Every structure is written in C-alpha cells, then in structure tokens.
Amino acid sequence: MSNAEQSITLTCVNCPAGCRLNVVRDGDQIVSVAGYRCRQGIEYAHQEVMNPSRIVTSLIRVSGSSEPLSVKTKQPIPRHLIGDCLAAIQASFVTLPVTIGDVIIENVLNTGVDVIATRSLPDRTCRSAKVKA
C-alpha cells in the first residue's frame, strides 16, 4: 500500500446481508473493494467513499402552531453537510399556512437541493363525516 492509500471499512445497506466492505482508496481513486457478495456492493462502496449523501429530515417550530413542521431535503445532500443543513433549517422562518411539498429553503447551502415541507399545517385531514342511517 502506498502512503496515500487509505483503507476504509463500510457496511453495505442495499440488502439485509449487510456485507462488510473493505475499500482501499488513493486520493479520488478507488483501488480495491473486497467483501461484497454482489455487484451492488461495489457500486455502494464507490458512492459511499467518493460521495456519501443522505436525505436530511427535520422539524421547524412555527409560531401560531402548537405542532412543528416536518421538512426534508428533496434529494440527498453530501453527508458532511448534514449538521449545517440542520442549522439552516432551524434558522428558517415559516408562515402559516403551509402545504405539503411547499419549498421552505431554496437551494440549501448551494447544494442545488431545496428543503420542502413534508406535511401541511394546519392539518387538513382532521375532517369527520357524519354517516346517516
């Protein structure tokens, strides 16, 4: 192994086998992947090592509502930005009413990804129907 090479252990999440993958990385090159039982493991190793990303979900307190608003990044964002993204969500300002799918933060942290509402506030499903005999 050359000096620049780095060995990383991962768990593949694509199926319940949860293979332990040993990945050797040199800069932005993957040198080798071992421990997978199928091709998906190799793809996962590349993705997780070079560009790990996650959908971030969180909550925002909204004045005028006793319930918080749940939100998510519309697409996965780089994993190292999770903390900053949570902070940006905390700092955002929301006015009622909100409809599911509304954009709450456009292009969060210049990732090109929007943060959107994952519920409506006030809730539109507290309806009751009286069924007549």
Place this chain on the structure above:
Amino acid sequence: MPKVTSIDILIIGGGPAGLAAAVAAWDAGCRSLLILERDERMGGILQQCIHSGFGLHYFGESLTGTEYADRWISQVEERAIPYQCQTMVIDLTDSRQVTAVSPQYGLQRFQAGAIILAMGCRERPRGALAIPGTNCAGILTAGAAQRLVNLNGEIPGKRVVILGSGDIGLIMARRMVSVGARVLACVELMPYSSGLPRNVVQCLQDFDIPLLLNHTVISIQGRGRLSSVTIAQVDPETRQPISGTERVIECDTLLLSVGLIPENELSRSAGVLLSGQTQGPLVSQSMQTTVPGIFACGNVLHVHDLVDAVSEEAVVAGLSAVRWIEQYHCDTPEEDILCRLEAGRGIRGLVPQRISLPLETDYIVIHFRPFQVFQPGEIRVRADGQTLLKLKRRVLTPGQEETIRIPSERIREGRVQSIIIEAGDSLE
C-alpha cells in the same frame, strides 16, 4: 341506546392499512363504507414518521412517512370516502356489530356487512421486560418519544440510552441527535441488530453512536428522574449477564425499542382466534379471520417492516370484503378450507395459516420471519411431504420479514392438503 346504522364495510383504524383497504373496496364498487380512527387525524403511525424510506416499492421513490400517508389520504379524499377521526371503537361482536365513542357524535352503533380490522400494533412497555430498579421519569418507549418530538415539538431528554435496536429505536437515535441530545449507546441483547442495515449505518454509524451487541440494561437508577442505567455484557448462549462486565452510564432518558405486539382487544372481543406466533388473528389468504366477514390487515395482523407490504395486504383485505358482501350478504356460510399452512423448522410468524375458496389469484403471498440468522439461507416449501419450492437467500435474519409467493394451481385443484415452510442454512 342510539339507533343502529347499517354499513356495508366498516374499517377500524385509519393508518396505511385502513386507508388502502378503503380505496381498494371503493374502487371495487362498494359505496357504503366508513373508516373509524381514534386519533385526531388519519395516517396512523406514519404521521409521526418524518424520516424518509417509505414507498420505495409502491411509489418507486423514498418518501417520508407523512408523505406516504398523504398520498393515501388524498386518494381517500378524492373518492370522498367517509371517515371519522377521534372516534374509538370500544366493542366488536362476532355478528359484526360495532360500538364507537367520539366527542363529536357521542356513542354510535353500527351493523356492518363486513369488518376490516386495521388497528396496528403497540410497543412493548417496560413492564414486559422486568428490569429491576427504581420507578422514575425518563423511561419511555421509542415510539412515544417519536410522537413527543415529531408531533408535539418536545424534547424528552438530553443524555439518552436506547435499549433494543429495532428500527424505531435506531430512527430515534438519529432524531435525538438532530434535536441536540447526546445518544450514549444503543444496547442490544442479541448478537445482531433487529433493525435494517440501512438504519444501523445511517442512524448510528453516521453519528458515531456505539451499538453494543450482546449487552443489556440490568438495572435502572434515579429518584424522581432517571440518573443512570447499569449495562452488562450477556453470555451469547444463555442471554444471562456476565458478572464483572457491568458498567454504569449516566443518562436522563432511556428509550425502549424492544418489540411490537398487535393491538388485539377488539379481535378478542369478537371471538377471533389469534396465532400464538404473530399474536395477531389467524387468517386465510384472503385475510379473513376465523370469524366470517371479519378481515384483518397491516400491523394488527403481523408486524411488518415495510409499509409498502402493509398497503399491498390491505388491498387484498379490501377486495375480499367486497366480494364477501356481494356473495353472502344475508347468510353466513361455512368456510371451504383447501389447505393448511404450517411453520416448520427455522421460522415463526407465518401468515396466512390456511388457504380457502374462493382462490382467484395465481399466487399466494406468504409472510414469515426466520427464527435465527442463516447465511447463506434457504427457504423450503413442502406440500404433503414433497418439496414444492426451494429458494436461496444471501441471508435470512429475524430482523427482516420474508415474503414468498407460491403458485395456486395445485392447491386450487384440491391436490394439496398441507404446506410446511422451513428455513435453514443453504447446503451449497
């Protein structure tokens, strides 16, 4: 006594199971339909699931629980299927009479042609674990904590230990971190996590939360509020704590994620027979319980890992209820049982447990859980002693419910009396 309202299909529970059953029944032509939900709103447990990972199979995208629920609620709304929230069913009889209470309508009575049970499940509480120690605040189930945080915006504590590594516990580990708490450990009795690998990686590893396998909480300390728990390693064979491995963790909150049990009070009051393995009703492939005209689907029947499978099962229940009403509106026929299904070696929690007429589908969908980890694993289906099917799996684990499909043809022709399903190590 309030007067009795007649309804063709009455659905108890407005979670994903109840919603999908209602949509399927409506689309099959039923127009006398009502969903009763005891919570303030529809959506069931999904309304508190703000994380993503729902709907990959059904909608081909990773939705949050709230978004998945919204898709189904919208379908219910589009069809104007009636529902009542804040309405709790308190009694159900074997002749399908329902008593419900709500602040809006008071006491209501219904006579239903068919009933669909869709009440979901509840979490196993501390009492079921019998951990010695003081009785103090700060101990709650992971699902209760999830509701507090995600729906009420309250944070139950600052230093958290999680007992059990089921998916709800894992999801809550990440959520507690995101709301500013410290999660000190996730403690699991078994040598493997019962949650999905995705959740182990993205909820624990991403945040450097240790997963302590073969460990348990042996005592709880605190006056008024929890102040610490003592954990210990267990012997993997006997599951008993090993003395000398005890360790005290200071914490103010203990979240329990130690299993789910179907909500079965109403099933019992209607005289529905329950399975000792799933703790839910015994059903046929059409989701009919042992009481004619009463059907069941979703977590009230068996605990599902994925909501997509709940919706799929609920559609079957909805269609079966419609067909039952069309055929047998007045009398209550004897069920024509073709074949029995049995859990053989290596598995438990088999659903359905019998196959009966009418059998219209080409395949019968069967769910079960492996008893232990088999890696690589094999599922064997035997019909009257002969091997019908052998299926290979890279791994079989109790943490993941398995679904298989077996062809209906020979069963329909009455050529099979009993089917046994087994799991074990793959011999190749």
